[in-house]
Amino acid sequence: MRKIIIGVMGPGEKAKETDLQNAYELGKIIAQQGWVLLTGGRNVGVMDAASQGAKSANGLTIGILPNDKANGISEAVDIAIFTDMGNARNNINILSSHVVIACGMGAGTASEIALAVKGNKKVILLTDDVESQVFFPKLSPENVYIADSVEDVINTAKSIVDSN
Amino acid sequence: MRKIIIGVMGPGEKAKETDLQNAYELGKIIAQQGWVLLTGGRNVGVMDAASQGAKSANGLTIGILPNDKANGISEAVDIAIFTDMGNARNNINILSSHVVIACGMGAGTASEIALAVKGNKKVILLTDDVESQVFFPKLSPENVYIADSVEDVINTAKSIVDSN
Amino acid sequence: MRKIIIGVMGPGEKAKETDLQNAYELGKIIAQQGWVLLTGGRNVGVMDAASQGAKSANGLTIGILPNDKANGISEAVDIAIFTDMGNARNNINILSSHVVIACGMGAGTASEIALAVKGNKKVILLTDDVESQVFFPKLSPENVYIADSVEDVINTAKSIVDSN
């Protein structure tokens, strides 16, 4: 039977230290909830940190890779899905997640939040980027949540999962 | 030899009257410049208005459709490319455009601006949405331009095309 | 750490009884080997039968869906990946599989075998369709294997997995 998948999106090479810490913690708690973690699968930034966190709690991790080759995958990814479709794979990330969490901000992450809203998915933002906290909720008040801590993210995710 | 393609992105069903007028005007001037117009191809909103504008000046129009069927295409589209990949086709829109113009704002448009920045494409915003005018230039000061009129958009597009 | 994924491809609505029996048996043995099963994820034909077989042996099952909605998914799919890209998702199926097994024959299956060959993946054919047994090995003698039983498929898959 279909498992609950929670997507954690965020910057790769340019992730901040806070984003990495949050991502690790998010991955860990997602695993502890019995949820499956989905990320962009690469061995950098938020993707890697979240996957490492999930594995620290024996979770199951999926990586949706932009390329077609095994190099560059996070070692903490269990299930590697190779799309070979570059950034267009961001749409698969959000369509496959019951809840999307944006941890940090960047161009790829912004595209995922926008695609999530377009696809009518719930997105939770955990970031200190003030402009994004203003822009996205206005774009879709009903789909975008602003969280101020990992705990807040998880509580919001739980209530979204429970209401589905 | 490869023609210059200018992409005009913007809301569909939810486009404002000003966006539609701007889109029509943009399409017309793009055609007059000898450029090819690329849009999302549907028969609504900015896509349709820009395509109509381009045809009014005998331009060539391309529509990158999200579905696989001929229904719902703008009658002003000459070349219909069917992707059957939903919103993931937004990435093709921006990769295929020499310059991307965002005319108005919405979730799909926001995803295209973000994907353009991610793909290192130049994007020109023509919108009265103040929050997007703050968010996107901060995301990428080097790739995002804010324009305040159709004329301003075209002048910026010209200088980008000329510098390539 | 990345798990071994074996893809089982085959007809949906038009699958023959033999294909369904083979698919169930393949899914079961794949799970018993400790491998993860990947299919097209729908609740019909070879996809469904293979997934049911894998679950009968407590395996992990992934479904790469052509659409973006939860309806039509096999109940035996654990991890549902929604691509919303129609038949273009066939390329993801083969890129994500360490070994591709074609169980039965049809247009979608033929596209997957061809894409596998194009992507330099090993494919094992288990089908009574004689013409495909002639066409595909000629297309790529080094990538296409013809098997005459489920046992033969699994032995070939093992040797491919071991040699990687």
Add this chain to the structure above:
Amino acid sequence: MRKIIIGVMGPGEKAKETDLQNAYELGKIIAQQGWVLLTGGRNVGVMDAASQGAKSANGLTIGILPNDKANGISEAVDIAIFTDMGNARNNINILSSHVVIACGMGAGTASEIALAVKGNKKVILLTDDVESQVFFPKLSPENVYIADSVEDVINTAKSIVDSN
């Protein structure tokens, strides 16, 4: 108004001399009919030859590229659509063509024929590969045509276009 697009698919680097000659001739006559030519867009093999042929008769040529960069494009392509989705772009090739012509045979071409059949498109085969002439018509007697000359292809294409 939407133009008629004819897709010519065939091998790249491995194309035979006969395939190249046929492709050039096909491109030329397609242009003379007032149809738009669609190919995979690269500067090799059947894609390049067909595009060159179309340009020799002042036709309009579209290339659906597998990558995201301007290098490797046929100089005879007018409209370059960058998909950055590798072989999955083959599905866009066939969905966007009113009629698909397979000129020569190879793994990529075989995937396009199979995807065309799956997508219920008409495909005309012009190849000396005997096995494909047996396999594909059996896969779909109603969608696959075997032609024995460029003239035969064009006559068949005309009757398909006229009947739509």
